[in-house]
Amino acid sequence: MNDASMSAEMTANLSKSLDFDQAAKPKVVAKDVNVFYGEKQALFDVSIDIVEKSVTAFIGPSGCGKSTFLRCINRMNDTIEGCVVKGGISLDGDDIYAPSLDVVELRARVGMVFQKPNPFPKSIYENVSYGPRIHGLARGKTELDEIVESSLKRAGLWEEVKDRLNEPGTGLSGGQQQRLCIARAIAVSPEVILMDEPCSALDPIATARIEELIDELRANFTIIIVTHSMQQAARVSQRTAFFHLGILVELGATEQIFTNPSDKRTQDYITGRFG
Amino acid sequence: MAGYAFLLIALMTTAAYLLGRGRGARIWAGGDGSKVHSLPGYHGAFVAAWVGIPAFILGLFWLFLQGPIIDQFLIASLPTSMTDGATASQINLLVSEIKNVAAGQVFKEPTPDIVAAAERYELWGQIARWAMIVVALAVMVVALSFARSRLAPRFRARNAFEHVLSGLMIFCSVVAIATTIGIVSSLVFEAWRFFTMVPVTEFLFGLRWEPQIALRDDQVAGLGAFGAIPVFTGTILIAFLAMLVATPIGIFTAIYLVEYSSDRARKIIKPIMEILAGVPTVVYGFFAVLTVAPAIREFGGLIGIAVSPNSAIAAGGVMGIMIIPFISSLSDDALNAVPRSMRDGSLALGATPSETMIKVLLPAALPGIVGGVLLGVSRAIGETMIVVMAAGLIASLTLNPLDSVTTVTVQIVTLLIGDTEFDSPKTLAAFALGLVLFLVTLCLNVIALRIVRKYREQYD
Structure with missing residues (x-):
């Protein structure tokens, strides 16, 4: 297959998947995103629509650029020296790379959960109240208490920690720490939550708990999850994007990607031929 | 002279290494490969350690002890008229005068007794230095023949050399610890002497510090x-x-x-x-x-x-x-x-x-x-x-x-x-x-x- 026909096929796939979701409103729209780490190009012309209040999974082999793309959406790549992002990404129609945009505000709208649970070495309460405090979301202690309580409840952690809110968050188990990090992200009331392999450091039971939680959160948030586990993508997501070597190969409804992929590379990957 | 002695030890150690390695190489070549325990280099190192280390330690001890022992002989050999009734510091003064004469630094015309003592001192020093070289050589030859006799195909020279190395590292760390202990004990000892003259409470809680007191009677200084x-x-x-x-x-x-x-x-x-x-x-x-x-x-x-x-x-x-x-x-x-x-x-x-x-x-x-x-x-x-x-x-x-x-x-x-x-x-x-x-x-x-x-x- 030559390059031209390949890209033609890709475009066809893309437009097909867009047709599929025409009813849903796109929350994040990326157009021709190219990312460079110094001389090395990590992403090539990625264009994608993320549907509101649904879970989109990014899958692909290691080093395929899925995490890099995820980190473009809240501009965490800004913190990496030598990283250049070209192209446009918009959130509700606002260009997030526009000079007038405030990164701090963007990150309050687009929360993030990392691969390894990273609670601050502070109490559980302070971990959750950190975001609301710096953004001034609460007027007074009672309001802050309410935000902390509701965030922990939505993260499914409240029952386990309500009696020890003043103990350090680092003392929790790995799965609890990750739910604490989710609660911490929710507390700022973001519109989008980015999850970068949130279960890769957890055991199967804790993973199941987080997956359930992701399914519940879908009602209120737009969730994008990067995962290495194809089963996880199949379980939690409505739409799946397959990345390979910095190219967005295929995007579509999760069911279609896993049962009837249109690209040969996707097929090879999900059947375990590589990656 | 001591320098030559240590040079000799170094040369002997190198020679021992080469000898041991040569022997090891012959064992290696003669054995059927799998049966030989250590590489030739380890055999060499083993022999070198046996030859070098005891002789080196002996040399160090010799250098430390030689001075005081000769001094003792010197004092004992002096005519009783010179040492009777003298205090320890007077004897020290006498000994250093003899050493000065022996070294050719004459400050005042020495008495015949002192000249004789200086000659004896010179002679004993010579004997001691030659004796050191002879004894070190003897020790090295004995050690060399012993170590060489141990070499065999199944001899674990590699492990034995490991022991030598760990011993060396322990020695180095002991040097640091011993120095610390020495410094602290000298501080404590001298400070204790001070506190027998000045009470601890005065030192720790006194509000006046005027330490420039007179050392000799004719000096003008504060009371302290x-x-x-x-x-x-x-x-x-x-x-x-x-x-x-x-x-x-x-x-x-x-x-x-x-x-x-x-x-x-x-x-x-x-x-x-x-x-x-x-x-x-x-x-x-x-x-x-x-x-x-x-x-x-x-x-x-x-x-x-x-x-x-x-x-x-x-x-x-x-x-x-x-x-x-x-x-x-x-x-x-x-x-x-x-x-x-x-x-x-x-x-x-x-x-x-x-x-x-x-x-x-x-x-x-x-x-x-x-x-x-x-x-x-x-x-x-x-x-x-x-x-x-x-x-x-x-x-x-x-x-x-x-x-x-x-x-x-x-x-x-x-x-x-x-x-x-x-x-x-x-x-x-x-x-x-x-x-x-x-x-x-x-x-x-x-x-x-x-x-x-x-x-x-x-x-x-």
């Missing part, structure tokens, strides 16, 4: 007072001023380097900080005494405040500059040790870099930074050269940074310079001060290292 409080307050004042300069500048530099600076700025600033750390303290001393102190004095004059020429603030300020790189590099390490995920977590929640720094990174790195500051304090207290040059000598009890104060280290230096006699409280006071200094810096270092270590455990 050994209350160290003014010296301690002076030290604390200068150290405090130094930390006042060093702590904020050092920590802010570290924060800037870790969190805000571009790669290019870091590449320029870091080496400059290293230069600052490498400036000899005596140069800081010049800077304090020739530049900073006059400048502060002039400025004080302009606004109508009297500043002493050796003001504490000049010495303390320059000392602070000296400590900046120390604190900034330790804080830098502490901040870098905070996992990147902490910073990412905070930034991803929409915190600005400075919010992240104040609320997440600094609290997480605080134990490491506090440890660094405490180590800085112990350096400030123990620092000598800057204060010797820039601080005063008079121990005045004041907390005014514009006055002249003195420090423990300055007093130790001045007490031990010039005519000294090690049985007067004046000189022994230096050891008491040294002991206090040692205890304080030891405590600070222990506390600082404990804090730093406790903090390290958190993330590893």
Whole structure:
């Protein structure tokens, strides 16, 4: 297959998947995103629509650029020296790379959960109240208490920690720490939550708990999850994007990607031929 | 002569290595490969260790013991008329006169007895040196034949050499420990002698420090007072001023380097900080005494405040500059040790870099930074050269940074310079001060290292 026909096929796939979701409103729209780490190009012309209040999974082999793309959406790549992002990404129609945009505000709208649970070495309460405090979301202690309580409840952690809110968050188990990090992200009331392999450091039971939680959160948030586990993508997501070597190969409804992929590379990957 | 002896030992050791390796190579070639335990080089090293190490140790002991033993013989051989009724120090004087004559340094016409003794001394020295070479050679030959006889295909030269190496490392660490014990015990011993002359309570709580007492009857000097409080307050004042300069500048530099600076700025600033750390303290001393102190004095004059020429603030300020790189590099390490995920977590929640720094990174790195500051304090207290040059000598009890104060280290230096006699409280006071200094810096270092270590455990 030559390059031209390949890209033609890709475009066809893309437009097909867009047709599929025409009813849903796109929350994040990326157009021709190219990312460079110094001389090395990590992403090539990625264009994608993320549907509101649904879970989109990014899958692909290691080093395929899925995490890099995820980190473009809240501009965490800004913190990496030598990283250049070209192209446009918009959130509700606002260009997030526009000079007038405030990164701090963007990150309050687009929360993030990392691969390894990273609670601050502070109490559980302070971990959750950190975001609301710096953004001034609460007027007074009672309001802050309410935000902390509701965030922990939505993260499914409240029952386990309500009696020890003043103990350090680092003392929790790995799965609890990750739910604490989710609660911490929710507390700022973001519109989008980015999850970068949130279960890769957890055991199967804790993973199941987080997956359930992701399914519940879908009602209120737009969730994008990067995962290495194809089963996880199949379980939690409505739409799946397959990345390979910095190219967005295929995007579509999760069911279609896993049962009837249109690209040969996707097929090879999900059947375990590589990656 | 001793040099030749050690050269001989070195040559013999090399020869032993070559012999052992040659033997090993023959064993290696003769055996059927799998049956031979060690490579030829290990056989060589094994033989060399046997030949070199005992002979070297013997040589060292010989050198240490030779002098005192010959001295004893010398004293015993002197005519009784010269040694009868003489005190130990008179005999010492006599012995050193004999040695001087033997070495050809004649200060006054020696008596025939002394000339004879000097000749004997010379002769015994010769005998001792030759004897050493002969004995060392004998030991090496015996060791060589013993070690060579051990070599065999199944001989575990590799493991045996491992023992030699670990022994060598234990020896090296023992040297450091033994030196520390020696220093501490000499401090304690001399300080104890001081405290038999001056009560501990007077030393620790007395408010007057005038140690320049007369050493000889014809000297004009004060009666002496050994209350160290003014010296301690002076030290604390200068150290405090130094930390006042060093702590904020050092920590802010570290924060800037870790969190805000571009790669290019870091590449320029870091080496400059290293230069600052490498400036000899005596140069800081010049800077304090020739530049900073006059400048502060002039400025004080302009606004109508009297500043002493050796003001504490000049010495303390320059000392602070000296400590900046120390604190900034330790804080830098502490901040870098905070996992990147902490910073990412905070930034991803929409915190600005400075919010992240104040609320997440600094609290997480605080134990490491506090440890660094405490180590800085112990350096400030123990620092000598800057204060010797820039601080005063008079121990005045004041907390005014514009006055002249003195420090423990300055007093130790001045007490031990010039005519000294090690049985007067004046000189022994230096050891008491040294002991206090040692205890304080030891405590600070222990506390600082404990804090730093406790903090390290958190993330590893």
